[in-house]
Amino acid sequence: MDVLNPRYQNQGIHVISAIFTVDKGVTKVLIIRRKYDPYQGMWSLVSGSLYNDEEVLDGLKREVKEKTGIENIHLELFDVFGAVDRSPAMRMVGLAYLGIVDKEKYHFLKETMKTSDADWVSLDHLPPLAFDHALILEKAKEVLSVRIRKTDILKHLYPNGFTMPEIQKVYESILKKTFDRRNFRKKLLSTGMIEETSRVEKFDGKKPAKIYIFKENMEDRDVF
Amino acid sequence: MDVLNPRYQNQGIHVISAIFTVDKGVTKVLIIRRKYDPYQGMWSLVSGSLYNDEEVLDGLKREVKEKTGIENIHLELFDVFGAVDRSPAMRMVGLAYLGIVDKEKYHFLKETMKTSDADWVSLDHLPPLAFDHALILEKAKEVLSVRIRKTDILKHLYPNGFTMPEIQKVYESILKKTFDRRNFRKKLLSTGMIEETSRVEKFDGKKPAKIYIFKENMEDRDVF
DNA sequence: CCAAAAGTGTTAGTCGTACACCCATGT
DNA sequence: ACATGGGTGTACGACTAACACTTTTGG
Numbered sequence: 143m144d145v146l147n148p149r150y151q152n153q154g155i156h157v158i159s160a161i162f163t164v165d166k167g168v169t170k171v172l173i174i175r176r177k178y179d180p181y182q183g184m185w186s187l188v189s190g191s192l193y194n195d196e197e198v199l200d201g202l203k204r205e206v207k208e209k210t211g212i213e214n215i216h217l218e219l220f221d222v223f224g225a226v227d228r229s230p231a232m233r234m235v236g237l238a239y240l241g242i243v244d245k246e247k248y249h250f251l252k253e254t255m256k257t258s259d260a261d262w263v264s265l266d267h268l269p270p271l272a273f274d275h276a277l278i279l280e281k282a283k284e285v286l287s288v289r290i291r292k293t294d295i296l297k298h299l300y301p302n303g304f305t306m307p308e309i310q311k312v313y314e315s316i317l318k319k320t321f322d323r324r325n326f327r328k329k330l331l332s333t334g335m336i337e338e339t340s341r342v343e344k345f346d347g348k349k350p351a352k353i354y355i356f357k358e359n360m361e362d363r364d365v366f
Numbered sequence: 367m368d369v370l371n372p373r374y375q376n377q378g379i380h381v382i383s384a385i386f387t388v389d390k391g392v393t394k395v396l397i398i399r400r401k402y403d404p405y406q407g408m409w410s411l412v413s414g415s416l417y418n419d420e421e422v423l424d425g426l427k428r429e430v431k432e433k434t435g436i437e438n439i440h441l442e443l444f445d446v447f448g449a450v451d452r453s454p455a456m457r458m459v460g461l462a463y464l465g466i467v468d469k470e471k472y473h474f475l476k477e478t479m480k481t482s483d484a485d486w487v488s489l490d491h492l493p494p495l496a497f498d499h500a501l502i503l504e505k506a507k508e509v510l511s512v513r514i515r516k517t518d519i520l521k522h523l524y525p526n527g528f529t530m531p532e533i534q535k536v537y538e539s540i541l542k543k544t545f546d547r548r549n550f551r552k553k554l555l556s557t558g559m560i561e562e563t564s565r566v567e568k569f570d571g572k573k574p575a576k577i578y579i580f581k582e583n584m585e586d587r588d589v590f
Numbered sequence: 591c592c593a594a595a596a597g598t599g600t601t602a603g604t605c606g607t608a609c610a611c612c613c614a615t616g617t
Numbered sequence: 618a619c620a621t622g623g624g625t626g627t628a629c630g631a632c633t634a635a636c637a638c639t640t641t642t643g644g
Contacts, residue, residue: 305623306623306624307622307623323622323623323624324624324625324626327624327625345622345623346621346622346623347621347622347623348620348621348622348623349621349622349623349624350623351622351623351624352623352624
């Protein structure tokens, strides 16, 4: 590679996150209002440009922290967006990551919202998004649907455990279909990915529900 | 983004391919001998640097054609490699693509080999590879195992059809396990991804075997 | 006509799905 | 005590897995 060839100049890496949470059965995504050009004032996914001296995931986590204050978050690659004209300033290849976070981080942002330009919005009430972020978000939703069915990604939504009625609502919200309560429980248990705890918690009903947790270091197993 | 910030300078994109074929039950990968530094004389996956005016996949196809003469090939993203020091010259983020090609392209390369520095090698007889390509190839093998089970990626190995004994050997070679002939046939047919043709072909046996083809535009269905 | 691999069918067991009743709690 | 959602078991059908015999060809 000839480093001086102008066709190799002026390239950069965008790191882009589609961070989801589920709040009372409603799936929401984290977006921010852009302070500067291009697309000043418009909403976008949490994203930014990678420094040349940091790992990709570190760069994305830095951007997320700078722009929303949220730290310590699970992110996994889901696609690459490389259209030549996807960014007006210069050639930027976008590395798109999927995240899912728990109640604690959700409420943290809700409280600090006045001082930030970040917000959680329902997927049904999205404003127009800058760059190709609408496209990226669509793809992220598809991949999220696959990964909740094929992997234990939801452990990051419930680091402290979950009840069956609660997590069933999440599956139903994201997959847009309903499940029989009894069969849902059996199937999730049969994956071997989760285990019962001695704790209970009230959710919708009056009777407290058992709390389950995801086991560590599980092989991926099909759920549905 | 401040384009002049030195931390955004001197970044580039590597496009990297792990291109497989299966030859008489042996899985092979396409590698080339490097003509220039860094790693001059060493073997590597087929890869190169992306121009700033081309789509990612176009850039990778250009590199593959320049270095091996092989064209018209199926490639799909499987991972991103972003370690800061993975390339000695400057910061290069590697976009890794998985390919699988048919006999015709395999033999094309075998014939032009004297004039090129590319070769197909069995996964059991790999030389040391430049950069982080050994790591990338390991990941590619894992992803290939998943994708032959979950998608119709093998249609690109058999654009003109295949016989059951033949494709069963491919599954057994890549997944490193054996299947019952009768159940294998039933399961592959039950995915709905393939259909019988009126053609036959001899493979191992004396009795000719029916040729099947992958249907177009199928949804992904689990095979195993 | 024999060897060698291709093609097919039947059965048992397992898993998924549909469905009804009891339990624990708050009011 | 009753209303509300949480927890459990069973029976039927569908799919998976184990397994043996017939067919087609080349030598």
